[in-house]
Amino acid sequence: MPSRMDQPLEQQLELLKAEHRRLDAEIEELRASGAADQLHLARLKKRKLLLKDQIQMVGSNTIPDIIA
Numbered sequence: 001m002p003s004r005m006d007q008p009l010e011q012q013l014e015l016l017k018a019e020h021r022r023l024d025a026e027i028e029e030l031r032a033s034g035a036a037d038q039l040h041l042a043r044l045k046k047r048k049l050l051l052k053d054q055i056q057m058v059g060s061n062t063i064p065d066i067i068a
Helices: 009-033 040-063
Strands: none
Touching: 009 040
């Protein structure tokens, strides 16, 4: 299985965004169920924040540098 680094940046970005949306939905589903394990929720939120950072980093790499 190829790593994320072997994929084009745009594809990496879309995969990261999809995972971020999936985690967001999972967090909301756990909250709505009322049976959420707080430790599990905290881990999901931390993973979601890490993904957000990765999305920003990959996104900034897809924008070409502008030479002033």
